[in-house]
Amino acid sequence: MKKTVSIEKRKTFRHGDLRNALVTAGLDMARAGGPNAVILREATRQAGVSPNAAYRHFANQAALLDAVRSACISRVAAAIEEEMSKPRVARDPQMFARKSLRAVGMGYLGFAMREPGMFRTAFSVPPPVYEQNSANTASMGLNPFQLLSLALDRMLESGLLSRKDRKDAEYLAWSTVHGLALLVLEGPLHKMPREIVLTLGERLVVMVERGIS
Amino acid sequence: MKKTVSIEKRKTFRHGDLRNALVTAGLDMARAGGPNAVILREATRQAGVSPNAAYRHFANQAALLDAVRSACISRVAAAIEEEMSKPRVARDPQMFARKSLRAVGMGYLGFAMREPGMFRTAFSVPPPVYEQNSANTASMGLNPFQLLSLALDRMLESGLLSRKDRKDAEYLAWSTVHGLALLVLEGPLHKMPREIVLTLGERLVVMVERGIS
DNA sequence: CTATGAAGTAGACATCGTCCACATACGCTA
DNA sequence: TAGCGTATGTGGACGATGTCTACTTCATAG
Incomplete structure (x- = not known):
């Protein structure tokens, strides 16, 4: 101890x-x-x-906690970036966009499962990031939210998403994986096996892809 | 004070x-x-x-907190029940199913916005409810999870959902609204206006409905 | 009518966050 | 190079919290 x-x-x-x-x-x-x-x-x-x-x-x-949280968010961003950089070749733009969105979602969820403590710290109480970005980035210089936006932009550009549906789509997609992560980490799904969680995560991403447009 | x-x-x-x-x-x-x-x-x-x-x-x-949380969960269930009982007439089964799902989602979200403290308390740390139900019900005798299951069953029965897609669908649907609620209550979307949150909630439910099957 | 045990009280301890006064020594200025 | 101002650390104290070990009170079962 x-x-x-x-x-x-x-x-x-x-x-x-x-x-x-x-x-x-x-x-x-x-x-x-x-x-x-x-x-x-x-x-x-x-x-x-x-x-x-x-x-x-x-x-x-509280200020110390804030600094720690900021560090945690950077870790999340790094995890997402890594997941996004996996698919080497990306010929078909639509496939690329799809894979990007999937990477963001699964990178997010994967980190949550791998580092529960840091994840929970990253997204607790007081960092009003709504309409405001301050650091918390990784190597690419983007925070998790911006990485998600990037993936959604690719969907828009490749024609998978109408401009109307694109609006505020990050909140819809984000809510989805965030919810699963928290239900598992500090909610009623505490005892759900990690593998099942990831499987559900895949279904979740598909659901977003299909339901968002 | x-x-x-x-x-x-x-x-x-x-x-x-x-x-x-x-x-x-x-x-x-x-x-x-x-x-x-x-x-x-x-x-x-x-x-x-x-x-x-x-x-x-x-x-x-911790034991006291547990008792308090249990009470909070009952409140959530009550809020959902109330929302579910609103639509008086339900002629078309499919419409009824849809409305049920919407009611669960919006009842959940609505309660979260109305009673942030109780909501956050209801779903924090230690109640492993995965594959296990112990009280936490409201007048109808069902907890929030069971109410969601009920709504999804209605979708199955009315033919809106295949049996295959029905499986574990509660986790997908739940994650969705839960995520939005927590991003707003104790996450980065803290400053998002409540009305916008509810609007996003509606979009979320639609997304689930469309993407789940 | 009594004694037994459930419910409450008293006091103490360790830990935490934080405040105030004081000590140290780095690095700039004269 | 001597000296000094101030950024950085130290020491001690306070109130608050959770929890432990006695001790007290009293409702009621036999």
Whole structure:
């Protein structure tokens, strides 16, 4: 239980990179136990620093949590990007668009199953991203929402989606996989086997593809 | 801020109905602030009782939260039932089935918008309801999941759904509205206006109807 | 009428977030 | 190069929460 990671009893008075150390520690806790497990004091402990030192870098524990969440969102974006980059060749534009949408959905779901704690942390309470984007990106420079938009744009361009149906389609598609993920991670479907979840995910994507237009 | 509800400084040593009083207090807190706001000590305070008294009725605060969640789920079920009972006449079976599904979805979403705290409490962490039902019902004696199943059965019976597509369809449909609700309540769509949410909800139901078969 | 056990009380402890006052030493300026 | 201002950490304290171990009260079964 007592993990006490990396407490080298630093000799310099200054830590040198405390802010980062705290976020990293917070990320570990988030990974292991979700947003509620991100304890400010524990983070300072792991960084080998007194509790109050944290307040030189974060206004309060909510601010720390916020930084951790931001990191988590980036991970989600990275997972989606990786899934999107899998299909090497993409000759048929429509097939390409379809595969893109599928990749976004399954990348999202896959990450949720692989890293429940980080996923739950990424999408909890206070980041009003509606009509507003601030970082949280991965290598491609896009956040999860923007990656989804990209996939939907490909569907529009390839003629799979009318301009009218394209509007706000991200919210429809997003709701779908997000719902499944949360029902499984912190909802009544807690005990559903992961493989079944992914199978349902595939059906979900098909459903979106068919029902959205 | 200080609500201090109903502290009549009871004269009898026994409270008489403490368990219920605690759940009620917990429900109030859940309504106001979601699952994290359900504080054991505060509940005992509102019941006019010492903190430890709670331990005569609940093993720990998690157990109290569990009771509160159960109550919240019943409320959800009630909301859905009400929405389902609205369409008086139902001549065409297919139309009836469609309306039923719509009612479940919109009842669910509507409750989420009306009672965010209770909704968030209802579907958080630990009630493994997958392949298992224990109470949490409303007047009709069905929990939200069973009400959804009922609607889908109507679609099957009226020929709107093949037997194959009917299988596990509840998870697909459920994920959809649940996702939208949570993205809005405790996710990035926090600031999305309620009316827009409901409009998206309608589109979502249509999407399910079309894409599910 | 009594004793037994369920329901409540009292006090204590560890942990958390956070505030205030104080200490340290990095790096710029004179 | 000496000195100093301030960013960064430390120490101690406070109130709040969950929970543990006694102790008390009293309704009721025998």
